[in-house]
Amino acid sequence: MALSPHVPELGALELLLAVARLGSVGRAAAELGVSQPTASARIKGMERQIGVPLLDRSPRGSTPTGAGRLVVEWARQVVEAAQALDAGIDALRERRDAKLRVVASLTVAEYLMPGWLLGLAEASPGTAVTLRTANSAEVAGHVLAGEADLGFVEGPATPPGLAGAVVAADRLVVVVAPGHQWARRRTPLTGAELAAVPLVLREPGSGTREVLETALRPFGGAARPRLELASTTALKAAAMTGAGPVCLSELAVVEELATRRLVEVPLAEGLDLRRPLRAVWPAGQRPTGPARELLGLTRRTPARKPVPKLTRAPALKPAPKPDPTPTPKPARTPDRKPARKPDRKPGKSAPEKT
Numbered sequence: 001m002a003l004s005p006h007v008p009e010l011g012a013l014e015l016l017l018a019v020a021r022l023g024s025v026g027r028a029a030a031e032l033g034v035s036q037p038t039a040s041a042r043i044k045g046m047e048r049q050i051g052v053p054l055l056d057r058s059p060r061g062s063t064p065t066g067a068g069r070l071v072v073e074w075a076r077q078v079v080e081a082a083q084a085l086d087a088g089i090d091a092l093r094e095r096r097d098a099k100l101r102v103v104a105s106l107t108v109a110e111y112l113m114p115g116w117l118l119g120l121a122e123a124s125p126g127t128a129v130t131l132r133t134a135n136s137a138e139v140a141g142h143v144l145a146g147e148a149d150l151g152f153v154e155g156p157a158t159p160p161g162l163a164g165a166v167v168a169a170d171r172l173v174v175v176v177a178p179g180h181q182w183a184r185r186r187t188p189l190t191g192a193e194l195a196a197v198p199l200v201l202r203e204p205g206s207g208t209r210e211v212l213e214t215a216l217r218p219f220g221g222a223a224r225p226r227l228e229l230a231s232t233t234a235l236k237a238a239a240m241t242g243a244g245p246v247c248l249s250e251l252a253v254v255e256e257l258a259t260r261r262l263v264e265v266p267l268a269e270g271l272d273l274r275r276p277l278r279a280v281w282p283a284g285q286r287p288t289g290p291a292r293e294l295l296g297l298t299r300r301t302p303a304r305k306p307v308p309k310l311t312r313a314p315a316l317k318p319a320p321k322p323d324p325t326p327t328p329k330p331a332r333t334p335d336r337k338p339a340r341k342p343d344r345k346p347g348k349s350a351p352e353k354t
Helices: 010-022 025-032 036-050 066-097 106-111 113-123 136-144 191-196 207-219 232-240 254-258 289-300
Strands: 055-058 061-064 099-104 128-133 150-154 162-176 200-202 227-229 246-249 274-282
Touching (some): 010 036, 010 061, 025 036, 099 106, 099 113, 099 136, 106 128, 106 150, 106 232, 136 150, 136 274, 150 207, 150 289, 191 207, 200 207, 200 246, 207 246
Parallel strands (some): 099 150
Antiparallel strands (some): 055 061, 150 274
16 A cells, blocks of 8 residues: 655654754754754645644744644654664674675685685674585586575686676696606697596586586597596595596695696697686676675785696706816825834844744
8 A cells, every 4th residue: 555645754754753852953953964944944845745734933942733743753653663674674684794605616615715715704704604615517506596695616608697707817737646657758748649548537517627628629529537536635646546647726736746746747838728717696696795795805816827837747856967077186195104113232132932
C-alpha cells in the first residue's frame, strides 16, 4: 500500500522532534547542521503538506500546537523505528564484511596467498577468511555459483562468465631428477621434443596443464601423460624419484633447484610457458568489502619479474685449474758438515774386546 502524499519525509520529522525538544528552530537547525532559513522553510512546507499548523512561534521560541503535539508523538515512533532499521542494516553489513570466502588455484594458494592474507589481517584484523583450494576450472565454478567472494586462477584467459584482473606473473619450468638424461643436456629442449615425451602432469582442468597444452599445440600437442597427479607436492615427489619430466610453476621449485634435488631443463626460445595469474569475480559485479580490500592488496604488491630462461642445464662449477707458472722453490741452505772428532793421543789405544 502506497503512503499518502501527506506523510512527511523522515528528515522533516527529525527536524520537528528537535524543535519540540529544544524549543527553538534556530537551535534545532544548528544541531542538525542546517541553516535556520532552511529549517524554517522545511517546517512551513511540512505544515502545508499535513494541512495544519504544527508550531506556535514567538520571540521566546517555538512550541508545538495541539495538533503539533500529536504529530510529534507519531513522528517519534517513526524515527525510532527508522533508527532500529538503520542499526539492523549496519549489523548485517558488519556481519557480511567480517567474512571473506576465497577459492584459489594451488599455485596461488600455496605461494602467493599467505603474504596477501597477512596484509589483509594487518589492515582488517576483524575479518575472518576462509580459503579453499581447487584447480582453475573448479575455482571458476565456485565463483559462478556464489560459493566464493573472490577467486584466483591460472591460465591464458579469464573463464567465461567472470570478470578478472591480472595480479601476478608466473612461468612454467620443466624439471627432472639429477640422474635423468635431460639433467646433463647442454642444448635447449625444443617444443617438438617436449611434445613427444610422456610427462608427469596435473589433472585436466588445471591451469598449469592448460598453459602447457596450449604451448605444445603448434608442435602436435602433448603426448599422453605418464602420470596425472592432483597436487604440486605429488608432482615434485614424482620428479625426484625419477618418474619422468615434470612441468610446474617455477614458484614451486625454488628450494629444490637451489639444493639440486631437481634440475631445470633449458627450453628453446620458441616455447613460451609464461602465464598470468588472475583474480576473478562474477561478470557485471564489482568486489566489495574485504574482497575489494584483498584485490587492492594484490595490485599494490610489486609484480614478479620473470626469471630469465636458462641456456643450458645448471652444472656444478669445475675446480679451478692450477696456475701453469712454476712457483719458485725457496733457496736451500747448505748442509753443515759434522764436526770432526779429535784424534786420540798417541800411545793410548782402545781396549780390545775379548
